[in-house]
Amino acid sequence: MSRTLPGISLPDPSELSWADLQLPSLGIPALPVPDLWGTPAQWAVLVPLLAALAGVTLSGRSNRLAAWIGVAGGLGTLAATVWQLYALALTPGARRTSGTLGALPLGELDAPLGLVVTWPLALIAVTVATVALVVQVYARWYLWYDPRYRTFAATVSLFTAAMLLTVHADDVLLLIVGWEVMGWCSFLLIGHHSTKNAARRAASKALLVTRTADIGFVLGLVILAGGAGTTSITRIVEHWSSSATVPGPSTGLVVAMLLVVVGVAGKSALFPFQDWLPDAMEGPTPASALIHAATMVAAGTVVLTHLFELLAVTDPARLLLAVLASVTVLGAALLAFAQGDLKRLLAWSTVSQVALMLAALAAATPATGPDAAAQHLVAHAWFKALLFLSVGWLGVLVGGTAMALVASGARRYRVLRRRLAWGLLGLAGVPPFVGFFSKELILGAAEVGALTTGGVASVIVLSSVGAAAPLTAAYCMRAWLVLDRRTDAEQLAATYHQGGVERIDDFFDEPVVLHEAEGLERAEAAISSSARLGTTVLMLMTLLGAAVALLPVWRSDVHLNLQLLLVTLLLMLVAAVAVALAARGVRTRDAGARVPANVSIAAERGLGADYAYRLLVATPVLALARAVAWFDAEVLDAWVRGGGAGAHLLGRAGDWLTPRRATPALALVLGAVLVLAGVGVVTR
Amino acid sequence: MRVEVQLASTLPVLAPLVAAVLVLVLDAALPGRRVLHLGVAAVGLAGGALAALPGLRLVAGDARTAFCLPTGECLHTADRLVSALQVTALLGALVVLVLAWREWAGGDGGGGVSGGGAGGDGGRAPVVVSLLLGATGGVAAVPAAGDLGTLLVSLELATLPTVALVALTHPRWAAERRARSVEGAVALLATSLVSFGLLAMGAALWVAATGTALLGAPTAREPVLLLLASVFVLAGLAFKISAVPFHAWTPITYTTAPLPVTAYLATVSKVAALGALVVLVRALGSVDDTTLLAVALLAALSMTVGNLVALVQTDTVRLLAWSTVAQAGWVLLPLASLSSRAASAAGSYLLVYVVATLLAFVVVLVVAQGGAGTSLEGQRGMLRARPLLALPLGLALLTLAGLPPAVAGLVAKVVALRPVVGDGTWWLAVVAAVNVAIGIAVYLRWFATLLSAPSTTGPGGTDAAGEARAGEEARHTPVAWWVLVAALTTLLVLGSVAPVGII
Structure with missing residues (x-):
């Protein structure tokens, strides 16, 4: 896959092909890797599972041992997924399969229980493993004095195993196992502070809402597997693709895919199931980061990626997904803007962003492929984990995450400034951060779909994604303005030293400098060095992750419309400026304060979705x-x-x-x- | 007419009978050697069971025969099912012998002065032992019967000695109690005589209908007559298996007879009854287009009445008596379909029933021996006080109820129901299903008594006293009884773990 570098022959600027942006493929040196037992996919699932078991059984009363087990498990998982990347690069056809327990004797139903990995899945797996490792490291600091830390660490390991199983599953049974285990683990993680009524309620709510939608998920998969006579996803896709011939997809396929979409909508918090996700903020910050960034909510995207070839030929399911996702993208972005709490703002932004991934799947056609969604999943994992962990850190410093509390946070604690800024830039999709590339890819895919065979689903997605970009920029700008507000000390200094007075005092007498140094000191003293390193890694990936998006392993037949790109960026800029103007004159520089109070309260309550449930x-x-x-x-x-x-x-x-x-x-x-x-x- | 005699195949029948004769001869030669008599009896029973064992390995359609006529029909035919019934009967009798050992061997029951044993009781041991052996020989002969004569004679051989066993109680018993046991013996005797009359009449009708006394392959010259004959034979046999409405002697005799004899009546005697029924069913099964609604009616009635009345009993022996009536319904249930498979199903059910009932009787006997009596209240809280007894008893009860973990009982019930469902006799299946529920209530009621907390005001007195008594009993309970409990429990557990021992 050698490609000419962009610049050597400039293509038509209005029709820029993604292939032109991609990095050239490099030859991978064949390292002398010893023949290890098992395949990396097996290890990637097994290692966190063993870590979870060991964490429960071995750690006893020692938090230290539990942390070591958790972190070592995370490292092992990461090693397995990285090894998998290497193994995949050496595999011709870039597709590896492996077994697990051996086939189940289910009579007429064939159940091979296999695992599969392709490039998108392998990259998702690496991302999941990295985020899980950072979360483990972070939790070791964040929950060190928590009496139930040991359970938490083991649950995170189990959660990771379940997600990696879902990612690698080439079998409906394994998929359901991973999916359900994730559901139960999310219950445990969200309800970690089990003495709090709100946490218990949030955990039950998450479980019940996703469980309700799971009815559709399981039924859909049962229909698919029953019709194909096998539980192997590869063979299911083959069977139903061949049966979906000229007059359109069969009724069975339509019903099954509609049901699967309903199930995915529950887990991925699409409308009308969206309300469990913001409530899940009751869980401790590391749990939120894990659930929101790379695992649970993204699982729906992974499942539909597995089943993409069936989804793409089932127009009713695509339409349903497109409508649900579009409503969610826009509604959640609007709600995010009106939240009075930074963590809830991030939660609603997750709802919006995950809906964006699913919208990309709904808009994609067999010609464009599902890679845009997978890329956004990876990108979203980096910046959302970074934002959650940084905001959690900030919350520890200022005693909460309400907007009034976190105001000026990025100024008082300079060490957080770049982390928060980069995260928000990534979220908003500003070049050259990860979010930009994946969002443009989604736009490009939707546009191609709308212009070719995508039909009305692609049109809906294109318009909603286009409208969501400035909305996302707006709430990111709002958050940044609040975080970057000048501190009281700086404001005082600005008031009393309005230029003209030259002071040649000692540098450390300067109140602003002192204040800054004190903030840095406090912020760094609050966190463990390893947890800080974890957030640094995430911060770097927010920028370097863009390179992942440009790897030549993704499908490259998407054409980018430069005009569309420019218009989107312009709209984002306008939205940001508008927010900045609205924020003028508010003490906390919070543009959200301009929202009428009753609207703001309704938004904080999720527009009464809980009442409706x-x-x-x-x-x-x-x-x-x-x-x-x-x-x-x-x-x-x-x-x-x-x-x-x-x-x-x-x-x-x-x-x-x-x-x-x-x-x-x-x-x-x-x-x-x-x-x-x-x-x-x-x-x- | 030449008759081929193959004594080897009749050894299961001969062994106990020879032992009986030997006991009487020995008693004449060496009077007063009770343990010797009992030992000879045990050897005879065990030898008979050993002789029947090879029959278990016969393939379907193959049989061990004796007394064969030139026409090819044999008067003694033991195939796999018959051999299994013989083994069950002989081993069951052995268990009863062990249970009765102390009472029959010990001179004065209390185990006190050994020298005084010779007086008065010296003559009882050889008599009761030979009666037991004779009855058991009859039981072993019944299922192998190939003609009406053999059937009738062996049935009477199996029945009449038990009457004497009921009546010949311990001389130390109170006069009132002995009188009652005679009353029970009379009930049994009267019923058996009337039944024998019916049986003889049935046999006569049978010969009239088929023209032969052989049961091999009756050619029905007179179908109505044959049917009538079968009904009479069935009525004659039903008393022995305690099917309602021929059951009335059961509660009377069970409660008045000595407990080991009751156990014998409840288990070994039933083998004879089923054996005879199997003979009848096999004979009728070869006649086309015959149904015996009477069997179905008896099964339904027995189950329902037995279970309902067992539900309100307060005495364990009476409860077991009514449980026998109910279980007789279950044994009869598959026979309603008159096929060889149904006979095997009934045999399997009987096997499980015999093991579980014997186990229950052993435990009841151990408890009664300790002075707690046979009332249900006396066993309250036994699971905590005497878990080693209560657990096997619980297993036996669950087996009779057909509840897991006693899978053996469950499988037996399923096996018994299968021919009925296969025939499409739905009303009978529904009655059986209702009776499963009532049966569970019956046995769980007992089980719950075992489980519940011991009552402080009960016959056991305070806990400390109860424990002291338990220790006392443990010392007085013969090791052999514990061996019985262990062996029967092991059988039930094995049957539950791998329910493949079903014939």
Whole structure:
């Protein structure tokens, strides 16, 4: 795959092909790697699983041991996924498969339980492993004094194993196992502070909402597997693709894919399931970073990537996904802008960004492929993990993440400044950060889809993604303006030294410098060096990750429309300027303060989605359950109780009627013989 | 007419009978040697069981025969099912012998003065032992019967000695109790005599209908007559298996007889009854287009009445008596379909029933021996006080109820239901299903008594006293009984772990 470098022959500027931007492929030197037992995909799943088991069983009462196990497991997982990259580069066709437990004897259903890896999956796996490792390191600092840290570390390991299983699964059963284990782990992680009512409620809510949607997921996969007679995803895709011929996809495929999309919508917090994700902020910061950045919510994208060839030919499912994703992209971005808490702003931005990935899948056609979504998944993992961990750090320093508390945070604690700035730039999609490339790719794919065979789904996605870009820029700008507000000390200094006065004092007498140094000192003293290193890695990846997007391993047949690109950037700029103007005159420089109070409160409550869940789902279900319980207890059980009492009475009567002496016994015998003989003759 | 005699195949029947004769001869030669009699009896029973063992390895359609006529029909035919029934009967009798050992061997029951044993009781041991052996020989002969004569004679051989066993109680018993046991013996005797009359009448009708006394392959010249004959034979046999409404002697006799004899009546006697029924069913199965609604009616009635009445019993022996009635319904259930497979299903059910019932009787006997009596209340809280007894008893009860972890009982019930469902006799299947539920209630009621906390005001007195008593009992319980408990429990556990021992 050698390509000419851009610049040697300049292409038509209005139709820039992605292939022209991609880096040239380099020959990978064949290192003398010893023959290791198993394949990297197997190790990538096994190592975190073993770490989780070891964490639960071995760590005893020692936080230190639990941390070592967790971090070592994270390192091992990362090593396995990196080894996998190397192995994949040496594999012709860039596709490796391996088994797990061996095929299950399920009779007519063929269940090989295989694993598969291709370039997008391998890169996602590396990202997941890296984020998980950073989260482990960070949690070791963040939750060091937590009495349940050991459980937390083990759960994070298990969560990682489940996600990596989902990523690598080439079997519906493995997919469901990974998917469900993730669901339960998210319950544990969100409800980690189990003494808090809010945390318990959030955990149950996350579980119940995603579980409700899982009904669709499991049913859809069962239909797919049942129709194909196998649980191997590769063979399922082959089977249904060949059956989806000229007149369009079969009804079974349409129903199955619609159900799968519903399930994915639940896990990935698409409308109308979106409300569990912001509530999941009740979990500790590392858990939020893990759930939001690389694992749980992104799992839906991974699953649909596995099934992309079926999704692409099932227009009703694409349309449903496009509508749900578009509503979510825009709605969540608007809600993010109105949040009064930085962490909740990030949560809503996650909802919006994950919907963006799924929108990319809905818009993609077989010609463009699903790679744009996978790329955005990787990019999003870097900047969202960075933002969550940095905001968590900031929260520790200022005692909370409400907008009023974090105001000026990036100025008071200079060490956080670049981390927050880069994260927000990545989120907004400003070049040259990762978000820019993946978003442009999504736009490009949607445009290609809209112009060719993508149909109305691609058009919907194109318009919503286009509209979401300035909205994202707006809330990023809002957050940055608040974070970057001048500190009170700086404001005072500016007020009292309005130029003209030359001071030649000692450098360290300068109050601003002192303040800055103190902030740095406090910020660095608060965190462990390894956790800080973790955030640094993420920060660098926010920038260097762009290179991943340009690797020649992605599909390259997307054409970029430069005009569209420029218009998008311009719109983002306008939105940012508008936000900056709106923020003038607010004490905390918070443009969100311009939002009317009742709107702001409604947004913080997720527009009453929780109430709607209760009204539309919980209340009727509970009412039905009570009715059934009443029916069971009062009507059915009455029969059972009556049966019991009746049997007892009959028994007493029988006991009483039983002859106590031989003579009536003989009479009984003779009478019975007559009756039996009569019956025998009559029924003959 | 030449008759081929192959004594080797009749060894399971001959061994106990020879032992019985030997006991009587020995008693004449060396009077008063009770342990010797018992030893000879044990050897006879074990030898018979050993002789029947090779029959278990027969393939389907193959049989060990004796007394064969030139026409090819044999008066003694033991195939796999028959051999299994013989082994069950002989080993069951051995268990009963071990249970009765102390009472029959010990002179005065209390185990006190050994020298006083010779007086009064000296004559009982050889008599009861030979009666037991004779009855067991009859039981072993019944299922192998190939003609009506053999069937009738062996049935009477299996029945009449048990009457004497019920009546010949321990001389130390109170006069009132002995009188009651005679009453029980009379009930059994009267019922068996009437039944024998019915049986003889059935046999006569059978000969009239088919023209032969052989059961091999009846050609029905008179179908209605044959049916009538079968109904009478069935009615004659039903008393022995305690099917309602021929069951009335069961609770009377069970509660008055000595406990080992009750155990014998509840298990070994039932083998004879089923053996005879199997003979009848096999004979009828070869006649086309015959159904015996009577069997189905008896099965349904027995189950329902037995379970319902067992539900309200407060005495363990009475409960076991009614449980026998209910289980008789289950044994009869598959026979309603009159096929060879149904006979095997009934045999399997009986096997499981016999093992579980014997185990229950052994435990009840151990408890009763300790002075706690046979009331259900006396076993309250036994799981905590005497777990080594309560756990096997619980397993036996669960087996009878057909509840896991006693998978053996569950499998037996499924096996028994299969021919009925296969025939499409749905009303009977529904009755059986209802009875599964009532049966579970019956046995769980007992099980719950074992589980519940011991009552401080119960017959056991305070906990400390109960424990002291338990220790006392443990010392007085013969090792052989513990061996029985262990062996029967092992059988049930093995049957539950790998339920392949089903015939």
